Amino acid sequence: MASDTDTAKSEPRPRRPPRRLGLRWMPGSRLGRLIIVLNLFGLAVLISGALVLNELRRGLVNARIDSLTTQGELLATIIDQAATVGEPEPMMDATYASEILQLLSNPRSQRARLFDAQGRLVADSYWVTDRVEWRILPPARAREDGPGLDLNLQRDGASRDDAAAARAEAALKAEVNTALRGVHWAGLRVGADGERVVSVSIPIQHVKAVLGVLTLEARDVDEIIAAERAALIPFILIAIGVSLVSSLLLNRLIAQPVRRLARAADRVRLARARAISVPDISRRDDELGDLSRSLEDMTHALSERIDAIERFAADVAHEIRNPLTSLRSAVETLGLVEDPALRERLMAVLQNDVQRLDRLVTDISNASRLDAELSRETPTPVDLRRLIGEVVGLYQATLREDEARPVFQPAEGIETLLVSGQEGALGQVLRNLIDNARSFSAPGGEVRVGLGRQKGAALITVEDDGPGIPPENLETIFQRFYTSRPKGAAFGGNSGLGLSIVRQIVQAHGGEVRAENRHADPADPESPVIGARFLVSLPESRR
Numbered sequence: 001m002a003s004d005t006d007t008a009k010s011e012p013r014p015r016r017p018p019r020r021l022g023l024r025w026m027p028g029s030r031l032g033r034l035i036i037v038l039n040l041f042g043l044a045v046l047i048s049g050a051l052v053l054n055e056l057r058r059g060l061v062n063a064r065i066d067s068l069t070t071q072g073e074l075l076a077t078i079i080d081q082a083a084t085v086g087e088p089e090p091m092m093d094a095t096y097a098s099e100i101l102q103l104l105s106n107p108r109s110q111r112a113r114l115f116d117a118q119g120r121l122v123a124d125s126y127w128v129t130d131r132v133e134w135r136i137l138p139p140a141r142a143r144e145d146g147p148g149l150d151l152n153l154q155r156d157g158a159s160r161d162d163a164a165a166a167r168a169e170a171a172l173k174a175e176v177n178t179a180l181r182g183v184h185w186a187g188l189r190v191g192a193d194g195e196r197v198v199s200v201s202i203p204i205q206h207v208k209a210v211l212g213v214l215t216l217e218a219r220d221v222d223e224i225i226a227a228e229r230a231a232l233i234p235f236i237l238i239a240i241g242v243s244l245v246s247s248l249l250l251n252r253l254i255a256q257p258v259r260r261l262a263r264a265a266d267r268v269r270l271a272r273a274r275a276i277s278v279p280d281i282s283r284r285d286d287e288l289g290d291l292s293r294s295l296e297d298m299t300h301a302l303s304e305r306i307d308a309i310e311r312f313a314a315d316v317a318h319e320i321r322n323p324l325t326s327l328r329s330a331v332e333t334l335g336l337v338e339d340p341a342l343r344e345r346l347m348a349v350l351q352n353d354v355q356r357l358d359r360l361v362t363d364i365s366n367a368s369r370l371d372a373e374l375s376r377e378t379p380t381p382v383d384l385r386r387l388i389g390e391v392v393g394l395y396q397a398t399l400r401e402d403e404a405r406p407v408f409q410p411a412e413g414i415e416t417l418l419v420s421g422q423e424g425a426l427g428q429v430l431r432n433l434i435d436n437a438r439s440f441s442a443p444g445g446e447v448r449v450g451l452g453r454q455k456g457a458a459l460i461t462v463e464d465d466g467p468g469i470p471p472e473n474l475e476t477i478f479q480r481f482y483t484s485r486p487k488g489a490a491f492g493g494n495s496g497l498g499l500s501i502v503r504q505i506v507q508a509h510g511g512e513v514r515a516e517n518r519h520a521d522p523a524d525p526e527s528p529v530i531g532a533r534f535l536v537s538l539p540e541s542r543r
Contacts, residue, residue, distance in 0.1 A: 034249075034253070038242075038245075038246035038249060038250065039243075039246055041242055041246070043239065045235060045238050045239045045242060046235055046236060046238075046239035048235075060224050061188065061198060061224075064198045064218050065186045065187070065198055065200060068110075068186070068198065068199075068200040068216040068217075068218060069184070069186060069200050069202070071216060072200050072201075072202040072214050072216045073202060075100075075101070075104060075112070075202075075214055075216075076202045076203070076204045076205075076214045078100060078104075079092065079097045079100055079101075079114075079204055079212075079214065080204050080205065080206055080211065082096065082100060083096040083097040083100060084206050084211060089209075090206045090207075090209055090211060091117070091211060092116060092117070092204060092211040092212045094114075094116060094122040094123070097114055097122065097123060097212070098114065098122060098123035101114055101123045101125060102123070102125075109218055109219055109220040110125075110216060110217065110218050110219075111124070111125055111126060111216070111217040111219065112124070112125040112214065112215070112216050112217075113125070113214075113215045113217075114212060114213070114214055114215075115176050115180075115212055115213040115214075115215070116211075116212045117180070117210060117211055117212055119173065119176050119177065119180060119213075122212070164190070164192065164193070164194055165192040167190065168189070168190055168191050168192040169192070171189045171190065172189075172199075172215070175189070175199060175201045175215070176201060176213050176215065178201065179201035179202065179203045179210075179213040179215075180203065180210055180213055181203075181210075182203050182205065182208075182210055183203070184200075184201070184202055184203070185199075185200070185201040186198075186199070186200045186201075187199065191217070191219065195219055197217045197218060197219050198217065198218040199215060199216070199217045199218075200215070200216045200217075201213055201214070201215045202214050202215075202216075253288075254288065257278075257281050257284075257288050257292075258288070260278055260281065261276070261278060261281065261288075261291065261292060261295065264276040264277070264278055264295075265295070268299055275296060275299035275300045275302075275303045276292075276295045276296050276299045277296060278292050278296075282296060311480075312368075312480065315480050315481050316364055320357070320360065320361075323353045323356045323357045323360070324357075326349065326353045327350060327353045327354070327357075330346050330349045330350050330353070331350070333346060334346050334347075334350075363497040363498075364497070366497075366501070370425075370501060370504060370505070373422075373424075373425070374422065374425060374505070374508045377422045377424075377425075379420045379421050379422060379509075380420070380421075380422070380423070381418045381419075381420060381541050382418065382419055382420070382421050382422075382423045382426055382541075383416055383417065383418055384417045384418070384419060384426075384451055384458055384460065384538075385410055385414060385415065385416060385417050385451060386416075387423060387426060387427060387430070388408055388410075388430060388449055388451055388460070389408055391427055391430045391431060391434070392406045392407070392408040392434075392449055395434060401443070401444070402443040402444070403438060403443065403444075404437070404438045404441035404442070404443070404444070404445040404446060404447050404464070405444070405445070405446055405447070406434050406438070406446075406447045406448075406449060407446055407447065407448050407449065408449050408451075409448055409449065409450050409451075410450065410451040410452070411450065411451060411452035411453070414451060414452065414453070417451060417453070417458050417540065418540065418541040418542075419458050419509070419538045419539065419540060419541050420509075420539070420541040421509045421538070422509075425505045425508075425509075426505070426509070428501065428505065429501075429502050429505050429506060429536065430449070430460075430462075432498040432499065432501060432502050433462040433502060433534050433536070434447055434449065434462060435498065436462075436498055436499060436534075437462050437463070437464035437466070437532070437534070438464070440464050440466030440467065440532065441464045441465055441466055442465065442466075445464070445465050446465065447462065447463070447464050448461075448462070448463045449461070449462050450462075450463070453540070454537065456539075456540055457511070457537045457538060457539055457540055458537070458538045458539075458540050459535060459536070459537055460535070460536040460537075460538070461533055461534065461535050461536075462533070462534045462536075463518060463531055463532070463533045463534075464531050464532055465530060465531045466531055466532060467529070468517040468518070468529035468530070468531060468532050469515055469516075469517055469532050471517070474514070474515050474516065474517075477499050477515060478499050478500055478502075478503045478513070478515075479500060480496065480497060480500045481496035481497065481500075482496050482499075482500075483496035502534075502536075506536055506538070509538055509539075510538070510539050511536060511537050511538040511539065512536075512537050513534065513535065513536045513537075514534075514535055515532060515533070515534050515535075516532070516533050516535070517529045517531070517532055517533070518530050518531040518532065518533050
C-alpha cells in the first residue's frame with residue numbers, strides 16, 4: 001500500500017503563474033541585440049524628428065528676430081532723419097513720425113508701435129484706417145429684459161482676459177523701458193490675447209539722445225509651432241508603426257516559441273508525451289534553438305532513463321521470482337518429508353536460496369545507487385598504477401589455497417598513469433573483473449592484470465586461463481542478470497550484475513569495455529581458446 005508521502009509525490013505540482021518577459025541585454029546574444037535594436041529604433045526615429053524640429057523652430061524664431069531687427073533699424077533710421085526737430089535739444093515730431101509709420105505698410109502678421117521718450121504710445125500700425133481685423137465673436141443670446149439680442153459680449157472669462165492683458169501690458173512696458181535706456185531688446189513674450197509674439201524694441205536715437213522706441217511684433221509664432229507639430233505627426237506615426245512591427249516580431253520570434261515550448265513541457269508533465277519535440281524551433285540558430293535542443297535532449301535522456309528503470313524493475317522481479325519459487329517448493333516439501341537425510345538436504349536448499357536472495361538484493365541495491373553516486377561525486381585525478389597495485393595486493397594478502405592468484409603486470413615505463421574519475425567506482429570495476437576472472441580460473445591458477453597506454457588512453461586488461469566466452473555472448477555477458485557459469489560452480493553464486501555494473505561505471509567515465517577470447521596462436525582466430533580477456537579503455541588525464 002502506498003504511503004501518504006508517495007501519494008503526495010505522485011500528484012502533479014501546481015503550475016506557477018506565467019512571468020512577464022523582461023528585457024535583459026547580454027553581450028553577444030543575438031536575441032538580446034534584436035530586442036534592444038527593435039525597441040530603440042522607434043524611439044530613435046521619434047527623438048531624431050523632435051530634435052530636428054526643435055532646431056528648426058529655434059532657427060525660425062531667430063530668423064524672425066533678425067528680420068524684425070533689420071526692419072526696425074531701417075524704420076528707426078527713417079524716423080530719426082525725417083521726424084527729429086529742435087536743436088540743441090532734439091525731440092521727435094510724433095505727428096510726422098505717426099504719418100511715416102502709417103505710410104510704411106507692414107505684413108498682416110506684424111504690428112508696429114511707436115513710443116515717445118516718456119514711454120507713451122503715439123502711433124500703432126493697427127490704427128491704420130484701411131486695415132480691418134476680423135475675429136470670431138461668441139454666439140448672440142437673448143436679452144433678459146425683453147425681446148431682441150443682447151449685444152453685451154462680456155462673458156465669465158472677462159476677468160481672466162483682463163489679467164492676461166495686464167500682464168502683457170506690464171511686459172511691454174518693461175520692454176519699452178529697456179529700449180528707452182538705449183538697449184536693443186529682442187525675444188518672445190505673451191501678447192494681450194495670450195498668443196506668443198516675437199517682439200523687437202529698437203531705440204530711436206539722435207546722436208546719444210533717445211527720442212522714442214519703435215516696437216515691432218510678429219504674431220505668427222503659434223502658427224509656426226502648430227506647423228511644426230503637424231510636421232512631427234509623420235515621425236510619430238512612423239515611431240508607432242515601428243513599435244507595432246517590433247512588438248509583432250518579438251511576439252512571433254520569442255513569445256510564441258516560448259509558449260509552444262511551455263505547452264510541450266506540459267504535455268510531458270501530464271504524461272501525454274515522453275519527450276519534447278518542436279523541430280522548427282530546434283532548427284533555429286539562436287538561444288531559443290539552443291533551449292529547444294537542450295529540452296529535447298533532456299527529455300529524451302529522461303525517457304531513456306525511465307525505460308531503463310522499467311526494464312530493470314522487470315528484470316529484478318524475474319530474478320527474485322526464481323529463488324522465491326525454490327523457497328516455496330522446499331518449504332511445502334519439508335512438512336511432508338520424514339527422512340532426516342532428505343530434510344537436511346531441503347534445509348541446505350533453503351539456506352542456499354536465502355543466501356542467494358540476500359546476495360541478489362545486495363547487488364540490486366548497489367546497482368540502483370550507482371547512478372546517484374556517479375552523478376554526486378566530483379571527479380578527481382586517479383593514479384591507476386597505484387590503485388591497481390593496492391587492489392591486487394589486497395587480494396594477494398587474503399588469498400586462499402583454492403583460489404586463483406591475481407598478478408599485476410604493468411607495461412614498461414609506466415610509473416604514473418592518471419585518469420579523471422572516482423577512485424571508489426574504478427576500484428569496484430577492478431574487483432568485479434578480477435572476481436569474474438577468478439570464478440572461471442582453476443584453483444591455484446593465475447589472473448593477470450595489465451596496465452598500458454593505447455592511442456592516448458589508459459588500457460587495463462584482465463586475463464584468465466578459463467574456458468573462454470562463446471563468440472555469440474561477447475556482448476550478452478554485459479547485460480543485467482546474465483550469467484553462464486562453468487560446470488561444477490555453485491548454483492546461484494552470482495547475481496549476473498557484476499559485468500553490467502562494470503560497463504555502467506566505465507561509460508560514466510567516458511570509456512569503454514569489451515571482452516575477447518585468448519587463442520593459443522594470437523594470429524589465428526581459429527586456434528584453441530586458452531582463456532578470456534577483458535579490456536577497459538579510459539581517457540588519460542593530464543596534470
